[in-house]
Amino acid sequence: MANSNELRRLQALGALFGLFGLFDSIYLWSYKWSGQLICSVGGCESVNSSSYSMLLGIPVAAIGAAGYAVLLALALWAFAARDHAPAWLRDTRLTFNIIGLFFAAYLTGVELFILHAICMWCVLQATAITAMFIGVVVERRVENAMD
Secondary structure, three states: OHHHHHHHHHHHHHHHHHHHHHHHHHHHHHHHHHOOOOOOOOOHHHHHOOHHHEEOOEEHHHHHHHHHHHHHHHHHHHHHHHHHOOHHHHHHHHHHHHHHHHHHHHHHHHHHHHHOOOOHHHHHHHHHHHHHHHHHHHHHHHHHHHO
16 A cells, blocks of 8 residues: 555656646746746846747747646546556656656757756756656556556
């Protein structure tokens, strides 16, 4: 039973990080129409107005919002399903987390090595997806121990 409770806590934490990532992405996306960001490190506007903030004409923050919405929905589904979640759900969650992690790593690399500017909101995004990835990996280990 302790493993089941631990699993539920991890799923709830995943949903919480997904919600945080969604709100953070929407805030960054709002820069495209408001032109204003609160930034204590000074690089947020240069990062979010660079050519790297768009991908195929779509704001990267909008792609992030969509990704976090999917991750949040999947985490809530796993949480709500308890022990009746389809087996493919955990693989799907892991796959989406890996994609998000690599996308965040790419964007962090762009910030550090190309733009030479750091956006604190983007760092929070990278932290959220990293935490979600670690959480899903730990969830899988807990689920495997329960089998």
